[in-house]
Amino acid sequence: MTEILRVENLNLTYQKGGPQVLFDISFSVDKSDFYAIIGPSGAGKSSLIRCINKLANANSGNVFFKGENISLLQGKKLRFVRRKIGMIFQEFNLIDRMSVIDNVLTGRLGYMNTFSSLFRMFEKKDISRAISLISKVGLEDFANKRVDQLSGGQRQRVGIARALMQEPELMLVDEPTSSLDPKIAIEMMQLIKDIAVELKIPVLCNIHNIELAKQFASRILGLQDGKKKFDDITEKLTEEVLQDLYKFEVL
Amino acid sequence: MNTIYKNNGAIKFIKISLFFFLIYLCFLYLNIDFERFFSALGRFGDLIVNRYYPVDISYVLEAGYFKSILNSVQMGYLGLIIGVIISSILAYFAASNITPSKKIAYPIAKFLIIFARSIHETIWTILFVTIVGFGMLAGVMALTMYCIGFFGKLFSEELENVNMKLVETMRSNGSNEIQVFAYGVWPQVKTAFTGILIYTWDVCFRASTIIGFFGAGGMGWYLKRNVLQLEYARTSAIIVSIIVLVIFSESLSAYMRNKIQKETQ
Amino acid sequence: MNSFALDVETYSKQNLKKIVKKFLFYISLVAIIFFSVYFIIILDTDWHRIGSGESILKQLSYFIGLDLSLVKYLIVPTFETFLMACLGTMLGLFLSLPVAWLGARNVTPLGIFSFGFARFLMTISRSVHEIIWALIFVGAVGLGALPGILALAFRSIGFISKIIAETIEGADKKPIEAIRAAGGSGFDVMYYGIIPQILPTVIGTIIFEWDINIRRSAIMGLVGAGGLGLAFFRQMHMSNYPGVTTVIMFIFILIIIGEIFSHFLRKKIH
Numbered sequence: 001m002t003e004i005l006r007v008e009n010l011n012l013t014y015q016k017g018g019p020q021v022l023f024d025i026s027f028s029v030d031k032s033d034f035y036a037i038i039g040p041s042g043a044g045k046s047s048l049i050r051c052i053n054k055l056a057n058a059n060s061g062n063v064f065f066k067g068e069n070i071s072l073l074q075g076k077k078l079r080f081v082r083r084k085i086g087m088i089f090q091e092f093n094l095i096d097r098m099s100v101i102d103n104v105l106t107g108r109l110g111y112m113n114t115f116s117s118l119f120r121m122f123e124k125k126d127i128s129r130a131i132s133l134i135s136k137v138g139l140e141d142f143a144n145k146r147v148d149q150l151s152g153g154q155r156q157r158v159g160i161a162r163a164l165m166q167e168p169e170l171m172l173v174d175e176p177t178s179s180l181d182p183k184i185a186i187e188m189m190q191l192i193k194d195i196a197v198e199l200k201i202p203v204l205c206n207i208h209n210i211e212l213a214k215q216f217a218s219r220i221l222g223l224q225d226g227k228k229k230f231d232d233i234t235e236k237l238t239e240e241v242l243q244d245l246y247k248f249e250v251l
Numbered sequence: 252m253n254t255i256y257k258n259n260g261a262i263k264f265i266k267i268s269l270f271f272f273l274i275y276l277c278f279l280y281l282n283i284d285f286e287r288f289f290s291a292l293g294r295f296g297d298l299i300v301n302r303y304y305p306v307d308i309s310y311v312l313e314a315g316y317f318k319s320i321l322n323s324v325q326m327g328y329l330g331l332i333i334g335v336i337i338s339s340i341l342a343y344f345a346a347s348n349i350t351p352s353k354k355i356a357y358p359i360a361k362f363l364i365i366f367a368r369s370i371h372e373t374i375w376t377i378l379f380v381t382i383v384g385f386g387m388l389a390g391v392m393a394l395t396m397y398c399i400g401f402f403g404k405l406f407s408e409e410l411e412n413v414n415m416k417l418v419e420t421m422r423s424n425g426s427n428e429i430q431v432f433a434y435g436v437w438p439q440v441k442t443a444f445t446g447i448l449i450y451t452w453d454v455c456f457r458a459s460t461i462i463g464f465f466g467a468g469g470m471g472w473y474l475k476r477n478v479l480q481l482e483y484a485r486t487s488a489i490i491v492s493i494i495v496l497v498i499f500s501e502s503l504s505a506y507m508r509n510k511i512q513k514e515t516q
Numbered sequence: 517m518n519s520f521a522l523d524v525e526t527y528s529k530q531n532l533k534k535i536v537k538k539f540l541f542y543i544s545l546v547a548i549i550f551f552s553v554y555f556i557i558i559l560d561t562d563w564h565r566i567g568s569g570e571s572i573l574k575q576l577s578y579f580i581g582l583d584l585s586l587v588k589y590l591i592v593p594t595f596e597t598f599l600m601a602c603l604g605t606m607l608g609l610f611l612s613l614p615v616a617w618l619g620a621r622n623v624t625p626l627g628i629f630s631f632g633f634a635r636f637l638m639t640i641s642r643s644v645h646e647i648i649w650a651l652i653f654v655g656a657v658g659l660g661a662l663p664g665i666l667a668l669a670f671r672s673i674g675f676i677s678k679i680i681a682e683t684i685e686g687a688d689k690k691p692i693e694a695i696r697a698a699g700g701s702g703f704d705v706m707y708y709g710i711i712p713q714i715l716p717t718v719i720g721t722i723i724f725e726w727d728i729n730i731r732r733s734a735i736m737g738l739v740g741a742g743g744l745g746l747a748f749f750r751q752m753h754m755s756n757y758p759g760v761t762t763v764i765m766f767i768f769i770l771i772i773i774g775e776i777f778s779h780f781l782r783k784k785i786h
Contacts, residue, residue, distance in 0.1 A: 055419055083425025093420040095438045101522060106434050110425025117430050119535050127531075128524045143522035166424055274606075277599050281661035281742070294656045322556075329552045332545070369771040370764065371735045373647060377752060378760075382575050388557045461645045465738075478651060490648055497643035 005029040010061035021047045022226045034203045036217035043223040045206045053085050083110030086163030090175035092155040096148040104130045107165025133161040153184040173205040189216045307484035323469030327459035330394025338403035346410035368400025372458040380466035390467025402451045409443045449504045456500045460493045578757035597743035601733040604668025605726040612673050616680035641674030646732045650741045664741035679721045683714040723778045730774040734767045
């Protein structure tokens with residue numbers, strides 16, 4: 001079985017009495033997939049991503065990671081699962097006044113005990129891994145520079161290196177290019193795809209640019225108003241399907 | 252057009268008159284003699300010139316008094332350190348966005364901070380003096396409670412304004428709550444922490460200079476003794492010395508604040 | 517080689533320095549606390565007189581319980597405390613206006629002299645504790661609510677005038693210039709040019725200081741200046757500890773009321 005993630009009948013309502021955000025979502029991600037989630041804004045893409053690593057708590061349904069049901073996990077067990085799932089964010093979410101390498105090393109926190117993390121006692125092998133990851137994303141000349149002195153594209157690459165520090169078995173990517181220039185956006189998606197292929201890490205990626213999704217993803221999940229409208233390989237995503245998916249979106 | 256303006260003016264006049272009438276009623280209720288009120292400033296000036304002057308500076312330069320200054324300072328910083336440590340932890344639980352237990356820990360922590368803050372430092376002093384007797388122990392305990400209330404409120408408000416996205420990021424990589432705080436919250440509040448710390452030191456030191464009046468150690472006790480003995484020249488000397496010390500401490504604080512601002516730029 | 521590139525050795529060294537610094541800092545902090553506690557508390561305290569842990573708990577237990585017979589006698593002092601805080605804050609505002617005017621660099625009339633004088637007054641007001649102010653005024657005008665009001669007012673001048681002065685300094689020049697150009701007097705400039713700009717901040721500052729003054733007002737009675745402080749003093753004097761707890765409850769409730777008030781007032785402004 002090469003399935004890495006299976007989502008079954010996920011339902012999500014954010015607040016009591018609030019609107020329901022996700023309706024009975026089911027899909028599964030294979031180890032070789034680069035899965036893109038598309039849909040009009042407000043379709044629930046971000047919420048779905050967050051339900052996977054329980055940053056948002058689904059009201060009902062199950063999430064299976066590597067065959068294990070993680071929906072009810074808490075505390076230490078949840079942390080063990082989370083450290084195996086890397087996440088890349090739309091707004092980069094870096095610690096501004098820290099250097100690139102310090103930010104990247106925070107990806108390792110899930111594997112360190114509290115005392116060593118408070119005193120930043122990173123192991124040599126972690127430091128050397130961080131430096132090689134920083135090279136891999138092309139920032140080797142910036143390792144000691146403060147991240148608030150970097151451009152948007154560079155910052156996102158720090159975020160990628162940080163997520164890779166976790167040695168993840170799944171990457172959740174939440175709108176990686178929304179805060180970037182269109183030209184940089186394509187480079188970024190190429191970088192993520194290349195790394196995913198090289199390190200054999202499956203990717204579940206939230207993206208609102210349909211062209212980028214079609215270009216880089218192997219499978220596409222189309223959401224509309226919290227419901228699954230399309231779930232198939234990229235080739236099968238026709239104009240008709242897109243028209244139907246985005247018909248309610250007012251530009 | 253004219254009638255509208257006229258009415259506006261009339262309403263304003265009525266409002267202001269009512270206001271002053273209300274104040275007049277308050278004065279009556281509080282049994283305040285108007286003659287005393289208006290002559291207060293004159294008598295105040297009179298008092299300063301005749302009673303509190305000349306100032307007996309030599310008194311405050313004596314060894315005994317000097318030691319009491321040290322005592323006040325020591326009480327001040329010990330109360331500050333212990334108070335800040337305790338209130339930082341309380342503030343963590345009292346911040347609605349990052350508290351781990353919204354139903355139990357949050358209301359308790361919030362209540363403790365508000366309670367510590369409501370009771371004036373002098374009342375804390377009197378209470379602790381009753382329990383542990385006169386001296387610096389009561390003073391340190393009272394100042395600790397004062398700092399918990401003061402620092403706790405400001406810091407918990409700061410924590411509530413933190414950008415939760417960074418917290419979410421740290422949670423997503425499997426960090427435990429302490430790591431989430433250290434890497435997700437602390438970098439955002441570090442400067443505010445130091446600023447509030449310095450501010451708390453200012454008020455704490457000011458309080459430490461006079462709580463001796465109610466039984467704790469330090470300069471306040473000398474003040475009480477001299478007030479009771481009607482030694483006005485010495486009283487004014489003590490007051491002057493307190494003012495000088497407080498000004499000195501505030502200048503130091505302002506200097507520290509500038510230095511830190513420059514370093515974090 | 518770009519100066520921001522790194523290798524494992526360089527980073528390890530620079531990280532180690534940081535770790536050592538941090539470690540030393542925390543160790544010295546702990547050391548200071550331990551030594552201070554030792555010298556200040558352990559040596560200075562008369563442990564014999566405090567008694568054992570048992571007697572301390574006993575003393576604490578005396579405070580548990582409320583003396584409800586006092587309640588009807590405490591309502592008036594509570595009201596008095598509240599009024600003292602209100603009047604004191606208002607008088608403080610009134611007195612702060614000229615001080616703020618002198619203390620604002622852009623409107624102060626006599627340059628560095630009037631500015632320095634105003635700053636000096638502000639510092640005195642802030643540095644003298646409200647208890648000392650109360651003592652001074654009790655000496656000047658006798659006992660009762662009046663010295664309390666005056667003490668609170670004079671204590672508040674420092675903060676209120678400082679904030680108002682800073683707001684005046686930050687005021688937009690254009691409305692002021694426009695009024696002057698139209699032929700307005702100094703008063704017109706103040707009333708139509710400056711005051712509308714500073715009003716929101718002033719109101720916010722008043723509410724803030726009023727909130728603090730309720731707290732201060734409760735203790736004015738400790739030195740004879742009216743309010744609940746006197747009740748506190750009396751109950752302590754009679755060693756009626758449940759009575760003391762009752763007075764503290766009243767103070768606490770009063771402050772909560774004040775907090776709720778100021779919370780709503782602040783919401784109304786924004």
